Amino acid sequence: MIPFSILDLSPITDGGSVAQSLENSRRFAIAAEENAYKRFWLAEHHGMKGIASAATSLVISHVASATKNIRVGSGGIMLPNHSPLVIAEQFGTLAALYPGRIDLGLGRAPGTDMRTAQALRRNMEASANNFPNDVVELQALLGPASEEQKIIAVPGADSNVPIWLLGSSHFSAHLAGMLGLPFAFASHFAPDMLLSALEIYRERFTPSPQLDRPHVMVGVMGVAADTDEEANYLFTSMQQSFVALRRNARGRFPPPVKSMEGRWTTDEKIFVDHAMTYAVVGGLETIHRKTATFLEQTKADELIISMPIFDMEARLRSLTLFAEAQRDLATTV
Known part of the structure; x- marks a missing residue:
């Protein structure tokens, strides 16, 4: 049976509030678990009056604390908005609190308008261009720490939180295949490159310690x-x-x-x-x-x-x- 999962944006409705939105996400996750959904993911967006999940790691914890078995994660964390060390610490903490249940989906879009992105990133050009290197750095921070490693994420090191790459174009398909990571395509709003991106990912896939064969969501x-x-x-x-x-x-x-x-x-x-x-x-x-x-x-x-x-x-x-x-x-x- 092909697993079904939920992507929740914690919508803030007309006449509603952020508190109500976050409570609805909690209820939604509980119902998803009761109905045997595999994952419940939350997305990082900023400066949007209709979305309450900007502090994505906090909302993941809010949802995970209300459930017992369903995997909870990000769909995704927009990595260029953050340093890899901060995300490693956040998700290492989540993995310690909810062992075996946390997923880390990563995207390279800003998740907001350009002015807000500038306030988040400070250096827009470097952040966007460094995405592949940041993913590799984050993998290292979440994996076993070596004796030569000068920077260690605590919590984070050796948590081995599963990383997914998210995308709506060929870029992340190439990168996910090259790094041997699972790949999630945003066909729910970007249909154009769906089939070609999946073909690229599967053709370019290289087995890794995390994954031995292509895996597509x-x-x-x-x-x-x-x-x-x-x-x-x-x-x-x-x-x-x-x-x-x-x-x-x-x-x-x-x-x-x-x-x-x-x-x-x-x-x-x-x-x-x-x-x-x-x-x-x-x-x-x-x-x-x-x-x-x-x-x-x-x-x-x-x-x-x-x-x-x-x-x-x-x-x-x-x-x-x-x-x-x-x-x-x-x-x-």
Whole structure:
């Protein structure tokens, strides 16, 4: 059975609060564990009024403390925003608190607008160009410390937290293959290079101490409901959010609307529809069919689902329906 996982952005909804958002993430993780999802990942974004997971390591701990078995991690930590030593210490601490349950997914995008990125990074050019070296440095800091090693992460050293590389282009596919790391592709918002990036990763993969064969996770936006009509209604929250992103008018996550007519231009609709090429939206039968097609197309080893749903109870219902679809897929494949 192909494992399903959850990517949570801790959405701050219209009329909601950061505290409520973080509590919802906790509830969502508990439900994911109860429904046998493999991982629960949180993403680093900054300066966004609709996302509460900027301090990603803290939110990971908040979620992990409420669960017992599900793996919890980052999808991802934007490594150029940090020194490798700081991330090694943070994730070494998490690994000590929650042994055998922590994942470290790494990305090289800023996760924010350029002005905020400048405030985070200080030296933009060096941070972006140093990403491959920073990954290797972080691997060393999380591995066994050698006698010659002058800088040691405490906690962190010998925690061997599994590292994933995340990407939406060919760059991380090449790097993940070269370093022998598992690779997660952001097809939930960047569909264009999905299949070619997976091909590059698999062709270039070199076995490593962490991994002896290629391992691919693919992302989808997923909204499941009792009917296709209800799911499409709930999905309008994500469509509105993407329109706002295109307009550089980031706000809190909006409630769904009966129709998107008049809420986007023709060009904006084309942009959103393209970004959501692989979105899985519908009732149980529809999500079963779309998920099966997507997994067959990508030959993925895992699927991670972002569920952009305004109402928390509807989000929990979607999680349950995707778990049911996963079980159905296991019996029909």
